[in-house]
Amino acid sequence: MKKTGLAGALCALAAALGIGSAHSQILIGQTVGITGSAAATVAESMQGAALYIDHVNAKGGVGGQKVEVVSLDDRFDPKLTLQNTKTLIEEKGVIGLFMTRGTPHTQGIMPLLEQHGVPLVGPSTGAMVLHQPVPKYIFNVRAPYQREVEKAITHLNTLGIKRIGVVHVDDTFGADGLAGAQSGFKANQLDALFIEKFDRAKPDYSAIAPRVAQKQPQAVVFIGTGAAVVDGIKALRAAGVNGQIVTLSNNASGGFVKLLGDQARGVVVTQVFPSERSLNYPVVKEAMQLARARNMTDLTPAMVEGFVSAKVLVEGLKRAGPKPDRAKLHAGLESIKKWDLGGVELSYSPADHSGLEFADLSIIGSDGRFKR
Template sequence: MRRWHKAAALAALATMLGLPAQAQILVGQTAGFSGIVAAGVKETADGAQLYLDMVNARGGVNGQKIEVISLDDKFDPKLAAENARKLIEEHNVTALFLTRGTPHNEAIVPLLDKHGVPLVGPSTGAMVLHKPVRKHVFNVRATYQREAEKVVSHLASMGITRIGVVLADDSFGADGLAGAQRGLEQAKLQPVVLEKFDRAKPNFAPIAAKVVQSQTQAVLMLASGSAVVDGYAAFRNAGSTAQIVTLSNNASSGFAKSLGANARGVIVTQVFPNERSSHYPLVREAHDLAKAKGQEISPAMLEGYTAAKVLVEGLRRAGPKPTREKVQVALESLQKFDLGGLEITYGPDDHTGLDFADLSIIGTDGKFRR
């Protein structure tokens, strides 16, 4: 278990000493702090921590500090569901936050509905969390389908016609594929390669052979972390020079580093402004807080930071004694809430969040360039 603050230990000590315990708001998170998405999860959590630490340093929300209890689910959907159950039933969290993964969040939704727990900023762009509207899910980032459609349209506009799609055989891969197919249809193209792989035990050698044989010019990889790294290496080792493209679930500095010598030129879609776009107040705020801690903002950190702003606003509007139900109502009251150059709006029939989508390319320095 990872706690972003030591409030629980301090509360226990206060009780032993007969002192009044400090009021706190408990928020729960389950994500793959170990495993193939660990680098991105850590950066997203670090970005959220930047904002929450600032809020807590200023006295918290309505006089209460926010404590996030983070459990490692090792990117396993079954463990994610069990972690969510513990957080909801045993830790009695007011809300869940930044849960990572498409099948993982799908496994959590029944628990949200059973206990009336709002989930803010799931770290996935799965359409299944947008349509139909999930009562207790408040999305912040844009959908994977929008990203995939945009990147395929971009490739086609550059004259690239031999496009392949390689995806994890799970709900995340299927979701991204739906967007990619829309982009291909609009460009009047068919994928020259369309291959699925086992997320738990990927074997890229036969796929690499098909990529080479089909003379694929660009491969959209709908997968997470090390799977993209290993797939890309397999394609290159087989002799392919295809442009590699992946989605924003891999928009972390850790992912870029893990690519090593293959990083340069990889296209990664983004669902937040460039982390160097200082004309966005959101980016300036995050940059200044990170600089004070000797850190550098990455796209994944900006996602966590933005989600934390939405969470805090929901808690603030819920009043001095926030309950799950009050936070739910408060979040649905957000209308054109300014996050710092980006506005977010919710309502009982709209939990979509932002619709921002852009493209970036990894430069020779390993950083994302727009």
């Protein structure tokens, strides 16, 4: 069946990253929601990763071997994530996994990583369960969600905004973000105005939105993913909620802004990477130059995340030495100490797989761009 629209574009991008090639020399696996509620942001993060990996391959790859990322669509369904991971590890023989998306999705594959000794680089989730206790085979790049939420609540409090509520998805991601919110409230001597949760598979705001409106919040921290958050924000606004909306970095994409449409302006989105327009960071300048060489005029935060995560993956492969395998890649990643990616520094050790500590806030402007 011929695919059209966004799904077709994403499948074409997945093919560009190496699906179906019989000639790769270093196989890396990825299971991610190429379609589904997170597809818009996934597309941009994959584009960012492809910018760097294609650049490396054009120069001869790593140690003369080209890197192929075999990407399978899990439709943002944790069950499919698990199935795809088994396929990638047991059938495709990948030596590492790259940039999964979703907290329950990534949690669900941890036993497989342990069983087969397969490192996962740059999961696109900031869940604390992937940081503490330190999972041996997960190498985070982005900062934890809890740090993002704490920073957002502290910022709101400094602006005199005290009546803050939380709406979160009812899964491990939502619970993790809620824990960060509760820590932020405690640190600022505040109490949550309300806490509401919605079903991940079938979000329904028909009862939540009126309850939130009755509370007249000055701000709502919305913890969820992609289309579910878009629908929730629109429902809150339709119910008469006029307060500040804050969501997390997993929604930091141009696709998210487009889905919000005329409701996008003024929404605060936390960030865990430098601004996509900040030339003060060499890594952003590098990504921008490679993007322009492909006639891509703008970067997005999600593209920066993909680009930076790809740099970490390639660095691990370089340090793995000739003929890298799963164990060598793991050792190569753990050997990274105070490595400057281009204005941001990253270190790993057996006792620390947390990656970067960068956290910031942005607001969506009238032009649909993230402003810091």
